[in-house]
Amino acid sequence: MSTxxxxxTALFYISLFIFIVGMGxxxxxxxxxxxxxxxxxAPTPLTQTGVxxxxxxxxxxxxxxxxxxxWIWLFGFLFHFGLLLVLVRHxxxxxxxxxxxxxxxxxxxxxxAFAMVIGLAGLLVRRIFVSRIRYISAPSDYLMLLMLIIIxxxxxxxxxxxxxxxxxxxKEFATGLVTFNWANLPTETHFLVHLFLVFVLLAIFPISxxxxxxxxFFSPTRNQVDNARKKRHISPWALKQEKEHAxxxxxxxxxxx
Amino acid sequence: xAAKEFDIPKLPTYIEIPELNPGIxxxxxxxxxxxxxQTPLGFPGEKVDNWKEVAIEKMxxxxxxxxxxQVFLDSCVKCGACTDKCHYFLGSSDPKNMPVARQxxxxxxxxxxxxxxxxxxxKLVGAKDLDDEMIDDWYNYFxxxxxxxxxxxxxxxxxxxxxxxxxxxxxxxxxxxGQKYCNQILGKALTVGNNLGLxxxxxxxxxxxxxxxxxxxxxxxxxxxxxxxxxxxxxITPSADFFAExxxxxxxxxxKVFYQDGxxxxxxxxxxxxxxxxxxxxxxxxxxxxxxxxxxxxxDLEVSRVMVGECGHAWRVAYSxxxxxxxxxxxxxxxxxxxxxxxxxxxxxxPQPQHIIEYTHDLIQRGKLNFDKSENDDRTVTFHxxxxxxxxxxxxxIEGGQFILPREVIKAVCNNFVDMERSxxxxxxxCCGGGGGLLTDDLMxxxxxxxxxxxxxxxxxxxxxGVNTLAAICAICKSQFSKVLPKFDxxxxxxxxxxxxxxxxxxxxxxQTDINDADEAEVVETE
Numbered sequence: 092m093s094t095x096x097x098x099x100t101a102l103f104y105i106s107l108f109i110f111i112v113g114m115g116x117x118x119x120x121x122x123x124x125x126x127x128x129x130x131x132x133a134p135t136p137l138t139q140t141g142v143x144x145x146x147x148x149x150x151x152x153x154x155x156x157x158x159x160x161x162w163i164w165l166f167g168f169l170f171h172f173g174l175l176l177v178l179v180r181h182x183x184x185x186x187x188x189x190x191x192x193x194x195x196x197x198x199x200x201x202x203x204a205f206a207m208v209i210g211l212a213g214l215l216v217r218r219i220f221v222s223r224i225r226y227i228s229a230p231s232d233y234l235m236l237l238m239l240i241i242i243x244x245x246x247x248x249x250x251x252x253x254x255x256x257x258x259x260x261x262k263e264f265a266t267g268l269v270t271f272n273w274a275n276l277p278t279e280t281h282f283l284v285h286l287f288l289v290f291v292l293l294a295i296f297p298i299s300x301x302x303x304x305x306x307x308f309f310s311p312t313r314n315q316v317d318n319a320r321k322k323r324h325i326s327p328w329a330l331k332q333e334k335e336h337a338x339x340x341x342x343x344x345x346x347x348x
Numbered sequence: 349x350a351a352k353e354f355d356i357p358k359l360p361t362y363i364e365i366p367e368l369n370p371g372i373x374x375x376x377x378x379x380x381x382x383x384x385x386q387t388p389l390g391f392p393g394e395k396v397d398n399w400k401e402v403a404i405e406k407m408x409x410x411x412x413x414x415x416x417x418q419v420f421l422d423s424c425v426k427c428g429a430c431t432d433k434c435h436y437f438l439g440s441s442d443p444k445n446m447p448v449a450r451q452x453x454x455x456x457x458x459x460x461x462x463x464x465x466x467x468x469x470x471k472l473v474g475a476k477d478l479d480d481e482m483i484d485d486w487y488n489y490f491x492x493x494x495x496x497x498x499x500x501x502x503x504x505x506x507x508x509x510x511x512x513x514x515x516x517x518x519x520x521x522x523x524x525x526g527q528k529y530c531n532q533i534l535g536k537a538l539t540v541g542n543n544l545g546l547x548x549x550x551x552x553x554x555x556x557x558x559x560x561x562x563x564x565x566x567x568x569x570x571x572x573x574x575x576x577x578x579x580x581x582x583x584i585t586p587s588a589d590f591f592a593e594x595x596x597x598x599x600x601x602x603x604k605v606f607y608q609d610g611x612x613x614x615x616x617x618x619x620x621x622x623x624x625x626x627x628x629x630x631x632x633x634x635x636x637x638x639x640x641x642x643x644x645x646x647x648d649l650e651v652s653r654v655m656v657g658e659c660g661h662a663w664r665v666a667y668s669x670x671x672x673x674x675x676x677x678x679x680x681x682x683x684x685x686x687x688x689x690x691x692x693x694x695x696x697x698x699p700q701p702q703h704i705i706e707y708t709h710d711l712i713q714r715g716k717l718n719f720d721k722s723e724n725d726d727r728t729v730t731f732h733x734x735x736x737x738x739x740x741x742x743x744x745x746i747e748g749g750q751f752i753l754p755r756e757v758i759k760a761v762c763n764n765f766v767d768m769e770r771s772x773x774x775x776x777x778x779c780c781g782g783g784g785g786l787l788t789d790d791l792m793x794x795x796x797x798x799x800x801x802x803x804x805x806x807x808x809x810x811x812x813x814g815v816n817t818l819a820a821i822c823a824i825c826k827s828q829f830s831k832v833l834p835k836f837d838x839x840x841x842x843x844x845x846x847x848x849x850x851x852x853x854x855x856x857x858x859x860q861t862d863i864n865d866a867d868e869a870e871v872v873e874t875e
Contacts, residue, residue, distance in 0.1 A: 117422070124415040127632060129668045132500045132508065133739045133775040137747055149504070159429040159502035167427065167504075217428065222368050224428035226443045227452065229474030231465070232426050298464045299473075303505055306423030311416050312497075312506035317742055319668045320699050322679035323687050328413055329632065329672070333686055 096264070096275045099286060103268050106290040113297025114305065121309040125326035135317035142316050149313060162217065170210030170239075176203035177246070184258075184265035201250055208243040211236055231299065238288050245285035256282045354793045356835050357439055357800040359807045365432045366441035373442035373797075377488040378790045381526035388535050389634060392524030399523040400478055404461050406522045407515075411458070413632075416511040421458045423505045424448060430499040430507075435778045436492050439797035444489045447499035447509040453485055454516050487525055490516040492794045494784035495628065495661075496735035501775050513784070514630025521629055529788040530625045538637055542587035542621035548574075551617055554590050562600055568856040570607040572599070576614035577649050581606070583615050583704070584642055584666070585657025586622040586823035595826055598658050598845025604854050605708050605847070608717055613655075616645035622662035623823065627669075628785035635665065636673040643674035643690055652695040655702050658845055660734035660822030661783065666701045667741040676701055699745065705821060706743050708850060709753045712760045719761050719853040727817040728764040729849065730809050731755055732802065732829075733777035734822035748774070754821055754846055761853040766813045772805040780820075782828025796832050803836040810838070818843045 092100075136142045148154040153171075157164045179197050183190050215236045218224050249256050256277045264276035276286070295301065308314065325333070383393025396402055411418040430447040432438065437445035444450060452474070459466030459475035466475030476482060495510035520526065536545035546554070555572040562570045573579065589599040606613045619641040626635030646654050654676050656666045671677025675687030677700050682688060694700045711717050731754055743749040751774045759765050772778050781798030809815040818833075820826055820843065829843040 121415065121419055124412060124418050126415040127413065128672060130416060130508065130511070130740070132497055132506055133750070134748060135742065137742065137745070141747075153504055155502060155506065156427070156429055156504040159433070159504070163427050163429050214427075221428065223365070223431040223443070223446060224426070226368060226370075227426050227428065227431065227446065227448050229426075230471065231469075231473045234472075295465075300423070300425045302422040303425050306419050307505045309415060309419045310423070310506040311419070312500050312508050319671055320677050320701070323671045323675065323677060323681070323684065325672050326413075332633075 092273060093275050093278070095278055095283070096273070099264075099276055099283070099290075100268065100273050102287070102290045106294040110293040110296050117297050117302060118305050121305060125328060126311040126315070127326035127329050129315055129317070129319040129324050130311050131315040131317050132312040137317050139316050142314060146308070146314060150307060162213070166210045166213030166217070168210070169206045170214065173203040173205070173207030173210060176200045177207055177243075184262050185269050187266040187270060204243060204247045204250060208240060208247060211240045211243060215240065235299070235301075238292065242285055242288045242292070245281045245288075248281050249285070254279065254281060354796070357797055359800065359804045359836060361808070363438055363801055363804055366438065368443045369441040370443055373436075373440045373445060373488075373492060373794065375488055376484075377491045377527075378786075378788055379528040380487075381528045381531040385528060385531040385535050386521075386524065386526050388538070389521070389526075389531055389631075391521045391526055391531070395524045399483070399525075403478060403483075403519050403523050404457075406519045407458060408462065410515045410518065411462070414511065414515065416508060417515050420451070420505075420507045420511060421455050424451065424455065424507055427504065430503055430509075433499045433502050434493075434509075435496070435498070435781060435801045436494070436794060436798040439781070439800035440492075440794065442492075444485070445492055447503075447507075450489055450493055451507070451509055451512045453482070453489055454512050457482060483520070483523075483525065486516050487520055487527075490520070491527060491786065491791065492798075494735070494779045494781065494786055494798065496779035496783055497739045498735065498776065498779065501739060510784070514627070516630075517628070517785075518630035521631070527629070527785060529790075530629050530785040534625050534629070534634060534638070537621050537623075537625065538634075538641075541616075541618050541641060542590075543623055543625070544587045544590070546587060546590065546620065548617035551590065551620055555615070558596070558600065558603075562603065566604070566856055568604075568607060568858050570600075570603045570856070572603050573612075573614040575617050575649065576612070579612040579614035579649060579651055581611060581613035581653045581655050582642075582646050582649055582651040583613055583655050583657060584619060584622045584645075584662070584701075585615070585704075586659035586662055587620055588623075588823040588827060589657055590620075592823070592827060593830070594841070594844050594848060595658075595823055597848035597851060599847075601845065601847025601849075601851030601854075602657060602704055604851055604856060605704075605711065605717065608854060608856060609711055614649060614651070616642075616649060618648070619645035622657055622659045622666070624662060624665040625785060627661055627665055632673075635669065639665065639670055639674040639676070642670070643676055646676065647690060647693065650693065652693065653698050653702065654694065654700055655704055655707060657704050658821040658823065658847060660736040660824060662823075663703055663821075664736035664740040667703070670701060703741075703743050703753075705753050705757055705846065708847070709744065709757050712757065717760075718855040719850075720855055721761060721763050721853055723853045724762040724849055725764070727762060727849070728766065728813060728815045729758055729762050729817040729819050730766055730768055730806070730813075730815045731758055731773075731846075732768075732780065732818055732820040732825060733773050734820055734825050735777055735779045735783060737821060738777045739775055751775075754819075757846055758819055758849060761849050766809055766815060768805040768809050772801065778802040778805065780822075780825040780828040781832060783822075783824050787824050787827055792831075795828060796835055799828070799832040799836070803832070803838070806838070807836070816842055817849075819846050819849060820844075821846050 263274040267274040386393045456476035457478045465473045490513045493513040500508035533543045588595045624638045675690045680687030743753040778801040833840045
């Protein structure tokens with residue numbers, strides 16, 4: 092194996108390790124942190140089924156964002172939906188041997204890459220030119236978009252221009268990562284940049300705003316059922332406090348019933 | 349201290365997103381609390397020496413106790429969807445009043461001390477040190493948030509600035525930088541029983557006067573009972589209802605509805621406050637202390653129903669939190685002795701707690717109330733959805749009931765009702781500008797500026813539909829509007845309680861007096 096292939100193979104495992112451990116820890120932290128009070132935000136579903144549908148609408152249609160701002164929604168949706176299709180298409184590299192037929196359905200959607208890049212470009216333009224959004228942006232917010240744009244554009248370059256890379260070799264490399272049967276990878280610069288930035292993205296996922304992905308599912312204003320009067324909701328720390336009469340205020344105020 | 353001069357915002361035909369004016373609302377914030385008010389609540393009397401360590405430790409404590417804080421601090425992608433949603437931003441144009449920027453005052457510190465990226469690359473991710481300047485910014489700008497939750501409706505992740513502003517205020521209190529208005533009031537509520545510090549004899553006198561006045565004006569012996577053991581309903585209402593205008597006309601209305609239904613009810617001198625400022629300062633413990641007074645009153649008076657008067661955040665605390673904090677509600681596990689003690693006593697045929705609007709609405713539905721709607725014919729009414737009711741509670745157990753029921757009640761007693769523009773009502777309602785512990789004169793500038801979006805929508809219906817009455821079901825909204833309406837060339841008396849409208853139109857039976865008279869006559873005869 093070439094040195095560059097060894098480096099990228101190692102980078103893959105390192106970034107994947109950081110991703111899995113980091114996300115695991117973060118999701119664990121979210122899940123063990125109690126939500127002591129009922130705080131769903133209107134329009135609020137009154138049943139668990141309603142909450143499930145609300146969450147599905149939020150993560151598939153970006154319902155609240157649509158209500159909020161049509162431009163951000165449009166670009167955000169183009170990017171995320173494009174990315175989803177692109178990711179599914181990329182699975183073909185990781186599945187050893189022939190593809191299950193179901194994947195043939197997704198293959199025509201290679202143009203999704205454009206939706207992704209257009210969406211990202213729109214978001215970047217807004218971040219630069221809308222003064223309110225510029226005000227709230229840190230360098231990392233621009234870098235994140237730039238990184239995704241470079242990933243998207245380098246992918247587009249490989250798919251739609253004459254700078255194709257050897258996809259069979261890519262597949263061998265990628266399946267090799269999955270099956271621990273390591274192989275060389277193509278060394279065109281745009282491919283290496285593409286791949287490297289994806290690894291970076293994986294690694295920074297658990298320490299950046301990309302945490303919005305698990306975050307939405309744990310958001311109490313979105314995932315709680317509005318049934319506070321019907322069912323007593325109490326967190327472990329509050330229950331402990333209640334049992335021990337542990338709230339300590341000044342004597343005059345602190346007496347429990 | 350002389351009030352700061354400031355320009356009253358103009359009311360445009362439609363609301364434009366303002367150009368950013370960084371620093372325009374910079375300042376010292378509201379009057380700071382002092383030892384006298386801090387100590388009883390368990391907070392230091394002044395800024396502690398090691399405030400930085402204490403603050404960071406408290407932040408860590410809060411984010412481990414509140415999932416909302418942890419998830420919201422981590423999840424924001426700075427998409428900008430919330431940036432034009434806050435009434436204080438729209439009215440003041442200070443960028444730190446954009447919800448995300450307000451949160452970032454807290455988030456940047458969280459990043460600096462609690463995240464890998466912020467510890468090692470603070471500049472890159474916008475992480476900031478916690479210094480005196482930052483604390484000043486926190487104190488100033490987290491007291492320019494009314495915790496109305498409008499931003500949360502529009503955030504793709506539901507990030508609720510109210511949760512962050514509550515957390516920030518709790519950190520501030522913990523290091524001894526409290527707000528005078530809230531903390532002084534809490535001291536009164538937790539010792540005397542209400543925010544005004546009105547002791548039992550004064551309250552009793554007030555209610556007796558009210559009874560006399562109502563009987564004189566309406567010819568029916570409507571009672572306003574206090575501490576009546578064994579009554580069916582315990583009414584918890586904001587203490588503003590006992591004396592403030594227009595609030596008291598709402599209280600008169602509740603009494604008339606109870607009278608007409610023939611139900612026995614009482615208020616409590618021990619728990620004579622619906623408002624719970626513990627929520628504003630973000631303290632679970634203090635909010636719980638205040639709620640426990642209501643629990644104790646319900647147990648002592650042996651009532652079977654607990655009802656809440658017209659108060660926005662009181663209804664949020666009652667509807668969403670009471671069951672958690674003090675067991676006033678239903679559905680506790682049988683092993684849960686604390687909650688069961690009360691829940692066994694409460695009548696499960698009724699929602700517990702119940703809002704006075706739900707109660708009146710139910711009576712109207714069952715045809716138990718008769719109205720002469722023409723009494724309100726001089727009014728064209730619009731309804732202001734109070735933020736806490738609209739975005740954090742429900743009524744009637746139907747989706748959107750908190751929007752439907754008050755409007756149904758108004759329509760049952762008024763012939764002329766119109767709504768304001770859709771994007772300014774219901775879940776998108778604009779705050780009155782005085783909620784969240786901001787209803788104090790030292791914050792008048794932000795209160796007036798923050799009222800602009802609501803005033804703008806009101807001006808439109810005034811111009812186009814001839815609206816001359818603004819009805820609300822929140823004590824803070826009513827007080828705030830009384831103050832700010834004239835600044836925008838409205839009649840300050842156009843703000844009314846919904847139950848004031850009910851009170852004007854309700855037709856009272858007067859049989860009880862007749863029967864009593866007849867009884868007395870008989871007694872005399874037999875003698």
